[in-house]
Amino acid sequence: MRSPVFDVRLDERAAAEALRADVRVGLTDVPRWISPTWLYDSRGSELFDEITQLPEYYPTRAERAVLRRAAPEIAVSARANTLVELGSGSADKTRLLLDAMTALGDLRRYVPVDISMSALRQSSTEIAADYPELDVHGVLGDFTRELGPLPAEGSRLVAFLGGTVGNLDPDQRRLFYRTVRSHLRTGEWLLVGADLVKDPATLLRAYDDPAGVTAEFDRNVLRVLNRELDGDFDVDAFEHVARWDPQEEWIEMRLRARRPLRVRLGALDLTLDLAGGEEIRTEISAKFRPERVRSELADVGFAVNAEWTDPEHGFTVFLAAA
């Protein structure tokens, strides 16, 4: 086995600077928000893995069912020798792609990109051990800020799974798709997993589970701010709220102050006064209609080549050619 190699695109200082800039803007905005990027410290990444095992959180299982069926076809269409995965996390479902692509004999390199060094190190090490013929080249970075450079030899398949594309609003999505497209040569590929619009009750259960794991995941971002920005958020004074926005067709996660609170963020030299009941938005998770994904991809020069849906029609994976 070859040891994984790591590339740090976002070192601790740059990450700290990005966090400071982002939080200052978001927490002084009206209404207040925190970018979902910061949910994924090592504890947050673990909590997200726990979420994926909850009975109410269907997207991971649905996408796995899709990939189990579609991976061989994806491998044959793409014939790529490099798999780049954006927001790879634990890279669990990725193995279905790795299996299909190595079975064809094409794949040489796996490039997981993630914001959490702990998740990146663990998944890269496990995959390097289980796929000894692969070069595993982990990239620590924030793919919403910058992507490149990506390894350029051969032909690449960029995978963006899990429905993470739903964390981007329409403008961010357009920019993101355009950036990915600009990194790819004609004939290379993008694979996107998108959660579909469905009945709000199912969605709300998935984003506000009775065991409270999602609530813990959401509140954890305040612990990140306390630790990284010398903050004094009383984490227990916030409750997790999930809302379905029928106009935007997205879920919002918010943290609601149970009482009026004064919060000090020492590293920003910032004091916030939150009203009782005031909410901070921590994530949007957009749900899609397939025609929308197709047209957004087409707008930036991708051609959707194939799409696969799970038996319950909850989740779709799109394979698009650059």
Ligand code: AVJ
């Ligand atoms: C990791 C972004 C796909 O939006 O469903 C899970 C994150 N948030 N529960 C999602 C999440 C609340 C998740 N993604």
